[in-house]
Amino acid sequence: MYLPSPTPRDAASPLRETCADVMRVLGVAPELTEAPEAQVPVATRRVQALSPLFVEGAPADALYLGRHGHFKIVNINREGYEQVLDFAGRGALMGCEVLGRATHASSAVALDDSSAWVLPLRDLRALRRSVPAFDDVLHRALAAQLQHVGEMAELMSAVAAEVRLARFLLHQSARAAASGQSPRRLLLRMSRRDIASYLGLAHETISRCMTLFARWGCLEVRNREVEILDPRVLSACARSTRGRWVPGDDLEPATEGHARKGMMAGGLQPGAARVVASLS
Numbered sequence: 001m002y003l004p005s006p007t008p009r010d011a012a013s014p015l016r017e018t019c020a021d022v023m024r025v026l027g028v029a030p031e032l033t034e035a036p037e038a039q040v041p042v043a044t045r046r047v048q049a050l051s052p053l054f055v056e057g058a059p060a061d062a063l064y065l066g067r068h069g070h071f072k073i074v075n076i077n078r079e080g081y082e083q084v085l086d087f088a089g090r091g092a093l094m095g096c097e098v099l100g101r102a103t104h105a106s107s108a109v110a111l112d113d114s115s116a117w118v119l120p121l122r123d124l125r126a127l128r129r130s131v132p133a134f135d136d137v138l139h140r141a142l143a144a145q146l147q148h149v150g151e152m153a154e155l156m157s158a159v160a161a162e163v164r165l166a167r168f169l170l171h172q173s174a175r176a177a178a179s180g181q182s183p184r185r186l187l188l189r190m191s192r193r194d195i196a197s198y199l200g201l202a203h204e205t206i207s208r209c210m211t212l213f214a215r216w217g218c219l220e221v222r223n224r225e226v227e228i229l230d231p232r233v234l235s236a237c238a239r240s241t242r243g244r245w246v247p248g249d250d251l252e253p254a255t256e257g258h259a260r261k262g263m264m265a266g267g268l269q270p271g272a273a274r275v276v277a278s279l280s
Contacts, residue, residue, distance in 0.1 A: 017044050019131050022065060022117050025091050026137040037131050043118040053094070053108040053116055060098030062120045065141070066090045069114025070189040073106050084197040086152070087111075087190055091179050093141040111189035156200065163245055164199045165209045166238040169228070216247050 019040045020033040032038065044067060047053050053064055053071060066088050073086040073094065085106055088094050097105040098121060108116075119127070128135040151171055158164045177183040188195075196203045210226065213219035218233035219226060228234055237245045 017042055017117070019127065019134050023134060023137055025065075025067070026141060028133055028137055032133040035131075035133070038133065040127065040131060043120075044115055045118050046113070046115045047110040049110055049112045049114075051110055053110060053114075054104050056104055056107045058104050060095070060101060060103050060121070062118050063096065063098060063124065064094040064108065064116040064118060066092040066094065067115045067117050070111040071108045071114060071116075072111055072190060072194055073108055075106050082197065084190075084194050086148075087194075087198070089175070089179065091141075093145055096142065096145055111194075158240070159242070160240065160244045161199070161201050161205045162209045162212055163237055163240045164201065165195075165206065166213075166234050168195065168199060169226075170234065170238050 020038040071088045075083045155167045173183040192206045193203045196206045218230040
């Protein structure tokens, strides 16, 4: 049976769990996770809030899979400016670039006290052979990352700032639903400045768009909480491919059927008429 190479203990205090724990998070059937070969140990690394899980330029020696908490994936340019590339949570694969290069192309920073499973590259091939079900879920996780890249391209193709923000909120709702969480109550740990960096906008623009959505009656901002009051408006805004969007443009009548269609087009599941998000 495959046994992983020893993982040195570091300041992050790695824990020990098994491949079965990883597969359960990724949706593998329970009977497969109970197989003896799925009990292979997998290291878990804990990271305190605002601390890095891995850093840009460091040797590429492992893949990471979100276990608990939230991370932001960032690049730092020569002037020291931080560009947010993505946000990752439970079940998200991080550091995929290590499969094709010798160093990490970005950094992963914990937004709160978080943890991730560590999949050393030196052990990955043997692990995939020893546990076929794990090989399947790894391919599934890589495919999900590729799909997410396409979603990011769609998000950034929007010209207007309010359209980008609308798409961001709906994408976050869809990602929560896909991971088994409620699409109506999202806890977004990233700051508005992080969201602005991710969307290629100014920090002040995020606040202006939030105020604009509130004026349209589709959003209510309460301290760190943002509640979507009318998903039809937000979905219609997210679908816009032109410049600035205002209510009435491509807004369907408020019948039950149309509301259902609008929510699904925007990434919300039926009944997800109120999405609560915490913004710092």
